[in-house]
Amino acid sequence: MSSDQQETTTTVDGSGTTTMRATTAATTTTTTFSSQRLRINPNNEHRPESYEDLKLDFPSAVYSSLEKYLPQQILVSTRDDKVKFMTDIMLRHLPHGERSRAQRHSVYRQKIITNYQPLHKELYTLAPMQCFVPSFIKAINESSEKSFRSIISEPSPGVFVFDMLQPSFCEMMLAEVENFEKWVGETKFRIMRPNTMNKYGAVLDDFGLDSMLDKLMESFIRPMTKVFFSDVGGATLDSHHGFVVEYGKDRDLDLGFHVDDSEVTLNVCLGNQFVGGELFFRGTRCERHVNTTTKPDEIYDYSHVPGQAVLHRGRHRHGARATTSGHRVNMLLWCRSSVFRELKSHQKEFSSWCGECFCEKKEEKGRALDALRQKLVKAVSAPQA
Numbered sequence: 001m002s003s004d005q006q007e008t009t010t011t012v013d014g015s016g017t018t019t020m021r022a023t024t025a026a027t028t029t030t031t032t033f034s035s036q037r038l039r040i041n042p043n044n045e046h047r048p049e050s051y052e053d054l055k056l057d058f059p060s061a062v063y064s065s066l067e068k069y070l071p072q073q074i075l076v077s078t079r080d081d082k083v084k085f086m087t088d089i090m091l092r093h094l095p096h097g098e099r100s101r102a103q104r105h106s107v108y109r110q111k112i113i114t115n116y117q118p119l120h121k122e123l124y125t126l127a128p129m130q131c132f133v134p135s136f137i138k139a140i141n142e143s144s145e146k147s148f149r150s151i152i153s154e155p156s157p158g159v160f161v162f163d164m165l166q167p168s169f170c171e172m173m174l175a176e177v178e179n180f181e182k183w184v185g186e187t188k189f190r191i192m193r194p195n196t197m198n199k200y201g202a203v204l205d206d207f208g209l210d211s212m213l214d215k216l217m218e219s220f221i222r223p224m225t226k227v228f229f230s231d232v233g234g235a236t237l238d239s240h241h242g243f244v245v246e247y248g249k250d251r252d253l254d255l256g257f258h259v260d261d262s263e264v265t266l267n268v269c270l271g272n273q274f275v276g277g278e279l280f281f282r283g284t285r286c287e288r289h290v291n292t293t294t295k296p297d298e299i300y301d302y303s304h305v306p307g308q309a310v311l312h313r314g315r316h317r318h319g320a321r322a323t324t325s326g327h328r329v330n331m332l333l334w335c336r337s338s339v340f341r342e343l344k345s346h347q348k349e350f351s352s353w354c355g356e357c358f359c360e361k362k363e364e365k366g367r368a369l370d371a372l373r374q375k376l377v378k379a380v381s382a383p384q385a
């Protein structure tokens with residue numbers, strides 16, 4: 001739609017706190033090891049522990065890779081002590097503003113988690129058979145491009161659609177969100193909304209669903225993004241922002257044209273009955289080209305179906321049309337890769353996945369070929385001495 005093309009794209013920010021997870025460790029600024037420093041050279045012989053089962057301030061993979069830099073005295077201490085020591089170091093190295101924001105956010109989550117009573121406890125640990133449809137589980141178990149392609153359609157380049165959630169899981173999730181909102185209403189607790197563009201919805205990570213969503217990303221989404229989105233860090237996704245958005249009467253109406261603060265976004269419709277709410281996609285763009293015009297073949301509109309998932313690059317420009325009646329709730333997982341972000345900060349120009357960079361590169365190649373052709377023609381037609 002031309003009206004979409006004229007709009008300026010907004011980068012939606014997930015309140016900036018999402019790589020930090022809830023823990024009490026954030027407030028630990030002095031430990032008995034405070035005088036100890038990291039080693040300059042890693043101890044490559046050391047086999048790091050797994051931290052995946054813990055609620056941590058930073059991605060568990062970061063703890064595992066930092067471990068080989070620990071001084072000997074800490075390396076032989078308990079896992080809890082190692083976590084304290086590493087968290088302390090990482091927090092100290094965050095810029096001041098970010099550190100205090102991380103600590104405030106940690107306290108905020110802790111308050112919710114200690115006071116909110118979950119309705120469906122079983123949602124908080126991922127049980128694949130209860131959560132996913134059999135075709136999805138089968139494809140993930142086989143974990144090959146062929147098995148993924150057998151359940152996925154790609155109606156427009158870079159937009160992948162597949163059946164994912166069981167109806168009973170969607171219902172439980174809807175009930176849990178409703179229960180959380182009821183608690184928020186009764187206690188008058190002021191909650192943070194999922195991002196800068198929504199007035200409604202809730203951050204699932206903030207009320208205890210963070211480790212379940214971590215498992216979802218690591219074991220079920222990353223195998224697919226490794227295949228389909230390796231150019232934007234799909235193989236190295238290591239943190240997420242998980243939330244629900246809500247549209248309809250007394251909720252948000254629509255969502256403007258934007259790009260997400262993610263490398264890859266998983267968007268699954270939980271239900272319920274609604275009219276409208278289509279997602280409109282308008283091509284993938286890097287920061288430099290985010291407001292360039294849409295090409296006709298980049299226009300694609302998708303109608304949400306409960307239980308069905310859409311997977312796309314965060315930089316794929318999109319928005320959601322008005323939900324004109326009923327109530328629509330979608331679960332979103334903005335998946336991020338710290339490795340990709342670090343590499344991108346050193347890369348200045350061409351991005352292979354940007355529609356506009358791609359065209360610029362093609363035109364540049366065309367011009368170089370033309371110049372070469374002209375040079376050759378001149379050389380051949382020049383009179384011989």
Ligand SMILES: O=C(O)CCC(=O)C(=O)O
Nearest residue numbers: 245255260267320330332
């Ligand atoms: O409403 C939708 O389905 C889209 C939500 C979305 O794009 C977002 O929250 O980033």
Ligand SMILES: [Fe+2]
Nearest residue numbers: 258259260318
């Ligand atoms: Fe989005």
